[in-house]
Amino acid sequence: MKKVFVISILKWILLFFILFFFLFPIYWLVITAFKPSQDWFSWPPIIIPRQLTFENFTGQSRGFEGSLSSSIENIVPYLRNSLIIALITSAICTIISSLAAYSIARFKTGGRRLASWIVSIRMLPPIATVLPVYLLFKNLRILDTWLAVILVHLVFTIPFSTWVLISFFNGIPKELDEAAYIDGASVWKTFIYLIFPLSAPGVAAMATLSFIMSWGEFLIALILTSSVKSQTLPIFLGRYITGFRIAWGPLAAAGLVIMIPVIIFSFAMQRYLLRGLTFGAVKY
């Protein structure tokens, strides 16, 4: 009995420690977003805020020395760019990778090798491919556009989604397709009305993961974009960080703005996300 008690105490301590470890930086980010500028840097650090303000979001009367901007009032166009890029990436990625995965799963297109090739293809770090892609886009005159960023983000999301969806489609009995064909349905109809809905969880899960990936991506967006026309939120953050000091208030406020759409997206998809990953990624 005593042993059971000790183990359960240990479990609670472990849980508490994990929670604290993960929660504290987030808590800090949230309170900093509402702190007035004199509280951003202080010793001892202010853990329980004394005074809350919306200045970091809406702009403040006095400027803040050493940074380009003292609030996130200019975030809207970047938010627009990010939303468009992440949503389109997510949508196109699911379409292209489910088509590819279905083709590989049903017709063994390219054989087993193609499937493992798809996974291993991403092992070359992006740094080696970023420059040729930059030059290519420069010649195509699509630098600093949504299209450029979307295209490269697709390259990063498609392999993983395809791989997961292949095993997902393998889980749907072939007889179902056959039955639809015998009933006279075309390939498209079978795919859209039968296969797609049946695999909705997997597709939703991949949509979520590619949305999150595209939303947070930094290096590609940094190199391919150069103006407010197409720069995404992670690039927008750079303006609060100068060699001199970091404008913590607006940086944290922008962080909140960046996190909220992802939270909404993943909670909307949560039910599917768990079930989808399950189905797709596991084969017996």
Next chain:
Amino acid sequence: MRRRKFLILGILPAIFLMTFLFVLPSLWGIYSSFTNMALLGKEAANFRFLGLENYIKLFKDSSFYTSFVNTIYFVVGSALIGQFLLGLIIALLIDYAEKKKIPGRGIVYGIVLLAWINPTLIAGFQWSAMYDYYYGTLNKFLNLLGIQKINWLGTMPMLSVIVANIWRGTAFTMLIWLSALKTVPLELYEASKIDGANAFNRFRYITVPILRDIITVNLIQITMATMGAFLLIWAITSGGPGLKTTTLSLFAYRTAFEAYRLGYGSAIAVIMLIINLVFGIIYIRLFRRR
């Protein structure tokens, strides 16, 4: 037959995209690793094919060795020991709580996920602020406990960066494990309980064999992500002090985009590809169907 043809065509968009935006650029990148390609300086003007010269130079470069060793520490410490084990533990805890209907599991899930979607740039600067010797929150906590201040980034920079990366990246593994655990049929556990297997043995002989495919892909994915991690380290330490936290991905970035030596930078990236492949082969061997 028309159906068949039609669906084989379905793979074309993916092939097309990957070929033009990944395979060809990669080949170009690999080719450039055999040249003296540069963006600036006298080398930029006279482009030459060097053969293996970059690689020979690389193996004689002491910073390459340092960053190679750092990369292995970073990947093993933060991806394998950290994200993978911690993600597994959290997933098991949540799964346990779900089976016993203990409330609060959604909160754990949400909190770990928040750390993942927090922009990496912010996460990096946050951790660097927390580690700060004079003004850091971490030292403030030590102070409250009556412990001497610790110069985190000075005395244990690699460990500090590893902890920050564990914080940032654990959610992915947790998410995958959490959903994977649900696919193991409960009857299998019940049967082995009757046979007298303890929790560890149930995990080792039932859960792991069933989930080996997903374990492999999860390991490959987090290893690749950690190998390529650049922004987080750059924000916390910029690879310093000295070269103590410079991993190959920082080293490659420095070489290619700060020193503008593209050929040499690409050679580093090719080495990273080889390391990734080695890790991948190890995982596949380890969890192969027997």
